[in-house]
Amino acid sequence: MPSPFVLPVLALAVCMVGAAEFMLAPMLAPLASAFNTSPAHASGLVSAYALSYAAAAPLMGWLSDRAGRRRVLLAAMLLFAVDSIALTLVPTLQAAMALRILGGLAAAATIPTVFALIADRIPQASQAGAMGGVMLGMTAGIAAGPAVAGLLAEAWGWRAPFLMIAVSCLAAFAAGWYVIPRDMPHACTTEKASSNEKASGGIFRLLLAKGAWNGSAVAGYVFAGEVLRTRYQLEVGAVGIAVSVFGLGLGIGNMLAGHFSRRYQREENTVVLATVVVAASMTLFLTTAVGLPLALGCLLTWGAALGIAAPASTAMLAQSAGANKGKVLAVSESVNNVAVLALLPVAASASTAYGVTPAAALLGGICLAGAIVGATVRRRQL
Template identity: 80%
Template sequence: MPSRFLLPVLAITVCMVGAAEFMLAPMLAPLATAFHTSPMQASGLVSAYALSYAAAAPLMGWISDRAGRRGVLLAAMLLFAADSLALTLVPTLDAAMALRILGGLAAAATIPTVFALIADRIPPSRQAGAMGGVMLGMTAGIAAGPAVAGLLAEAWGWRAPFLVIAASCLAAFAAGWFVIPRDVSRAPVNPRPSADEKPAASAYRLLMAKGAWNGSAVAGYVFAGEVLRVRYALDVAAVGIAVSVFGMGLAIGNMLAGYASRRYAREQDLLVIATVVVAASMTLFLTVAIGLPAALGCLLTWGAALGIAAPASTALLAQRAGANKGKVLATSESVNNLSVLVLLPVAASASATYGGTPAAALLGGICLSGAILSATAVRQTV
């Protein structure tokens, strides 16, 4: 199978990861019934997956640097398929949560390995565009996963979405067997300190900055629906439609990432501009009582800028990481997830104590701080 199919196969792979992570949202009630528990307790399936993902990602990235991308990625696809299939057979919630931990391990191995593989195979000038195209697959999974899962569960029962994920992962494995190259470079087992130390240090500063701006942007998005409901008196259906504008923007940003990278020539400039736009549009949306059309424009801009910033930062991290691409990109995934887990309760507490505007301003300030830190980090290495 020609190498031109590599990026589409990787996009399908991360699409399944995105769908599997978010598809439980409409399924908590039928899952609670199936496992004889409450929807609140069934939500532990989401937490088990997310925490396993965040905790295991650095180790999985390190393994991919040493063992090679192909083996890790193919094994992760098989594990994901087996996990999804086994979930349809277990009788208890505890067993299902244990399996979701395995699913988190598979996701932790998949996402950073996919982007490290792109960095291994694609020239630096095209990496942001390639990563944006693959991230579009994840965006599609995140956006469509809950809706498709809800329809499947309604028509054929709660097992149907998991069976579809399992079949899709097996199909991706079969395609990946032919598409993923065998000659992927590996990191040295005992790398010595060298001139790569400066880029590596820059990579870790960049991933901390990404944790700030990406974590605050995602945490702010969680509050977007409530802002729309309260400020504009929208009903539930209207809020759902309005919030989907953010997802549209995210997809547009992913598609424009390659063009934007070529336009600005350097990911450093693109990353700084995009993160500042994220901070400005998010803060304006959350703190200022603008008209609904302007608010939707802010949501669209916020999503599009984030859709450009994410692949640009991933490409830049891969370039700075040297031989440790897998480890650095995996650590970035962990930092992003942990940032969201920390910032959500902090923002919620601030909102309950001081009101929504101060809480929103806090998130905007953290996002802008991350943008400034990104600018500082990239300037130190140019």
Template identity: 50%
Template sequence: MRLHSPYCKEGFMPSRFLLPTLALAVFLVGASEFMLSAMLAPLARVFAVAPARAAWLVSSYALAYALAAPVFGYLSDRMDRRRWLLLSLLLLAADHLALTLAPNFEVALGLRMLGGLASAALIPTAFALVADTVRASRQSAAMGAVMAGMTFGLVAGPALAGVLAETWGWRMPFWTMAAGCVLTFGVARGAVTSTPPARAFAGSGAVRWLAQGRLVRLLLAKGLWNGAAVAGFLLAGEVLRHRHGLGTATVGLSVSVFGGGLFLGNLGIGSVRRLLSGDEAVLMAALWLLLPAMGAFMAAPLPLPAGLVCLSLWGFALGLAAPASTALLAHRSGPDKGQVLAVSESLNNGVLLIVLPISAVQLEASGAVRAMLVLGAPLLAALGLLLVKGRSASRRCVDGGM
């Protein structure tokens, strides 16, 4: 295995607080992105817009994230990742504070885009730091531990924001996130060590990783299955509502089983990797579980308990596949891991932004079976890409023997 990390070259031993610190950082990103789902009505009242227009506060964040991530990933490979991480935390804190002072909806929209930029810098940098500091055999477990922080943010963010907004007003969730960013900034200053830019150890060449067929196929496949899986989850509540006549509170409790499965997958990736002997095997097993779990939930007229089992398996499969694929991308991209992981995030969001509205229209017009046909197409395409064998054994040299 070739080592491209300055940490490895200098015999660096990471702080034992590194992974918890990165998990806290990505928790803040997950909570910041999804907490608005519980606040669209109060924000619409504050800015005197319709709730449908207020939803652009979510979309603008995701769009800025998708567009900016590759640029920031490129820069993170050529800058001190610690400095980049700290800067993004401060920018995210400033964005949350500024939002509470926004005089109108247009300014709030621009500030949410600023938050998307901060998150686009933070997420790929955090996972590149994991790849820089953790041995290849343990990277997927470490990725899973950090991703568990984001998973908790996705699940807890809306609930926390709803309670804070209802009790102390709509500004309190933003103030809380800003305080969390500042706290994490202080912890990260001690837990993350400065090093020279990773790209300086392996020459120049901005996008030479595009010539690696196996890497590009994995990158495209991850965007397809991840975007489709998340798009499907965002429709799962409506499927349950229409199929079983559930109320809003019951729907919220029901879809939380997805978060539980996702969390278990994130934390269990290390054990599953040892059982299946490698990240590639874990990824393929997870995708073969994801496809029937999604298909059964969306297309089969299951009773509620059986549907919730499928939804939890859906989350579990995604919780395994995400860290396994992220570790594989980091292995294969060498010194360009920051840029490649950032492009991966952009592809995930891009597929989501395309597939979600199409599948939502199909769900409303024709039902869950037609929606699943839309969701299933990128899943099958992803499996096809992953089943294609590389033509050159030399392209496997950065996989660490996998």
């Protein structure tokens, strides 16, 4: 068994990835001023990071399978820290965007490697709970990153949030050096690869299935703010607070993932149950003019069910991937992002042409179909 400090260190690592991706939202104006450009152009820093992350994830996952989880993860944390420090020193937006590309590479190496490491070292029955605990770190980074970055930038300037990321990554690197276990011998992973050779044919379908339900759930969430604003006549600040209920639910779901995995024993059962709840609560929220408290309850339930489904599905993919955990989990990250990018314009067009209800029904149907396909494929593998 690994050190009890491994999971907190891994949670800190993915927390920094989540925070670094979303913390620029309140900082575009000071960044634009610092680089003598407009906020619209400064938003290119977000795009450079996200595109680099999505494009490089499969390569970084493959690298963690070949070069070793510990080595890749520690290198990623060090690169993240150095990149964040360097970004505070560059004079132009173009140089800053180049550095954000490097930050995206570090993020792409971190996420799949962390979850592959958990799958390598944690007993199968406990993997969903461990992954949920670590995902809670990412959820915290996504939820708190913009608020903390905004406060730091207001108090000490735009460089302060990047320096916070750098210090945190150095702390994760130093702690990880001592607690992250050495990589297993290659012979062990070869044996796992041969035992999972028959299941490898279904992994592609598992990836598409997860992309379908996860992408539809996230695409639906993008519409949540506008639904709250128009249906309940909320001001911008109130909409922001209301939408944060989804993040609270996501964190609760991450914490409950282990309990549900033990209760339902097989991850595919947990995924199907959770995604049914996601589809039902998402559709109810988007289509029905219920009172605001009930709408917020739907948003909370939607987030919690997604927070339960995500670690269970990640554990299911890792168990199917054998020695290629890093590559498969990294491809999953890219597929999820592509699914969101593909489903958003489809849902937006359906909403414009036919109304919110058909668009919500479309997303809910895709969510359920993806979960059922994934569970069916997994059961055939067992």
